[in-house]
Amino acid sequence: MNGQTDHIPGGTGEGGGTTGGGADTGTGRQAILRAARRAFAFRPYAEVTLRAIAAEAGVSPSLIVKHFGTKERLFNAVADFGPAADALLAAPPASLGRHLVLALLSSRREQQSDPLLRVVFSLGKDDERTLLRERFDAQFTQRLAALLPGAGPGLRAELIAGQLLGLGVTLSLYRTGEAGRATDEHLADLYAPVLQHLITPADPV
Incomplete structure (x- = not known):
């Protein structure tokens, strides 16, 4: 990440936090991740500081160092869509549409943030935002495509991803x-059939 680490003096050394998922155990980790997602999505990597993230999260800079060690490691946690994909894709194709909606809504409520929506704001041209989009494609869209039966799974996976992002934007x-x-349940009743049609289309694509 441009060789920057943004260590905080007086910190406790390098922390081991490496993923963007998991429940907060009262340590402020999820608050840090929420603030970091906003910071990295809206500002170039070089302009983001751990002190600013700490201020937004309501924690001390040294706590970020305890959990993540460096700015680069924190960014890698923000750019990790693996845990979100694990939860969203944990259903067979026949029931995946409804599961996607309910899992997305559950994650938004429990984590107080959308598990996917940060990629929408990563449309800058710097390397870090490009990496965020590439991680999203590899960890979510391509994994989804591999699960889809029938022809044209790549296109359908991209359309499904777009529908989920659209739902997140709408709810925000x-x-x-x-x-x-x-x-x-009501949102799933209305939204899931559209997704399910893309997952298991009645007609060849």
């Missing part, structure tokens, strides 16, 4: 509207 935009007040 209308968090106080009807979409934000709808139950998970």
Whole structure:
């Protein structure tokens, strides 16, 4: 990452946090990750500092060092879509559409952030944002494509990913509207059939 590590003086050394998933155990780890996702999505890597992330997360800079060690390791945690993909893709194709919706909604509620949406804001041209998009493609979209039966799995996987990102944008935009007040089951009733049609199309693609 441009050779930068952004160590914090007085820190406790290099931490071992390496993934973007997992429940917060009262250590502030998830708050750090939420703040880091926003920081890396909206600003160039070189402009992001651990102190600024700590301030937004409401923790001390040394706590970030304890969990992640360096800015590069924190970025790698933010850029890891593997845990999210594990949860989202944990269903057979026949029921995957509904599972995708419910798993996405559950993650948004439990983690207080969307598991995928940060990739939407990574549209800059610097190497780190490119890496974020590449990780998303490899860890989620390509894994999804490998699960899809029938012809054209790559295109269908990209369309499904777009639908999930669109759902996340909608819920963020209308968090106080009807979409934000709808139950998970009702949203799944409305949204899952569209996804399921892309997963197991009735007609050849």
